[in-house]
Amino acid sequence: MKFLCLPGAYGSAKNFGVQLGPFAKHVEDRGLANFTYTQGVHEVDPPAGWEHYFGARPVYRFIDCTSGDGGDAFEILRRVRHIPRGLTPEATLRLFKKEDDEVFDTSSAQEALDSIFKTIDEDPEVDALIGYSEGAMLAASICCEEERRLEKEGIPRRIKFAIFFAGSPPLAIEDGECTAKLADECGPVIDIPTLHVFGTNDPLVYCAVALYNSCNPDTAELYDHGLGHLVPRDADNVEQLGDILQKIIKKIQKAETAGTGTPCSEYTEFSDSTDCSKSD
Structure with a gap:
């Protein structure tokens, strides 16, 4: 499998x-998968005071968010402190959407999706995705769009499996508008196997849960590393994620060997009741 x-x-x-x-090396050492990397096309400056947090420059975003609140990645973090308790993840997300506003600029979102699809098309070995935060949202959007293409245009899917570190629900461009596909409005929209990795101490954990809700619960696994909005790098979490990934890949391989049905139905046939969650 190539991510x-x-x-x-x-x-x-x-x-x-x-x-x-650390995760990629552990997975490669176990012979489970290999990895290739891409990035957004919009070079950006980190928010003031966080110039060294994001690593070496230059840095990028997939979607151009230079206008409005979208230009400040920490605006949502400041507002999240005032969210009423007890709301569903989807209801929480709707609090941050102004009436009649698109989630993101349609042309920029389409540009991001086209760029990622071009990268996938250029490497015939790619059959899985890993995304973190904004990258997870775009990875989910690719899965959602592949499903739409298969159903509406008969275009075969390339992506068999996706891992989402944090993230938020997929975007879809429909009737000239870019919207988030929320589970309480349209049900699950991703049916390939998925692994959702998040931390209960992440202030944006409701986004990750809303992403999980948008996937088929029969083929989606949860893993809570108990930390914040990050990719876990410690040995314990990396080892446990490797074990989970090995089980999932084995299921996918068994499903492929078994027949030619849909990825969802084949995978579910071999699913088990293993609890892949972890918390402190």
């Missing part, structure tokens, strides 16, 4: 290679 890895906002292919390094 295309998509970094978060204010990231780069080089920096994400370092960030994901």
Whole structure:
């Protein structure tokens, strides 16, 4: 299995290679998969006071967010402190959407998706995705769009499996508008096997849970590393994630050997009741 890895906002292919390094090395040493990296096309400056947090410059975003609140990656973090308790993840996300506003600029979102699809098309070995934060949102959007293409245009899917570190629900461009696909509005929209890695101490954990809700629960696994908005790099979490990944890849391989049905139905046939969650 070969993963295309998509970094978060204010990231780069080089920096994400370092960030994901312990996990990627562990997985490669176990012979489970290999990795290739991409990045956004919009070079950006980190928010004031965080110039050294995001690693070596230059850094990028997949989606151009230079206008409005989207230009400040920490605006949501400041506002999240005032969220009423008890709301669903989807209801929480709607609090941050102004009435009649698009989630992101449609042309920029389409440009990001086209760029990632071009990268996938250029490497025939890529059959899985890893995304972190903004990269996870775009990875989910690719999975969602592949499903739409298969259903509407008969275009075969390339992506068999996706790992999301944090992230938020997929974007879809429909009728000229870019919207987030929320589970309480349209149900699950991703049916390939997925692994959702997040931390309960992440102030944006509701986004990651909303992403999980947008995936088929029969083929989605959860792993809580108990930390914040990051990719875990410690030996314990890396080892446990490697064990989980080995089980999932084995299921996918068994499903491929078994027949030619949909990835969802084949994978579910071999699913088990293993609890892949972890918390402190």
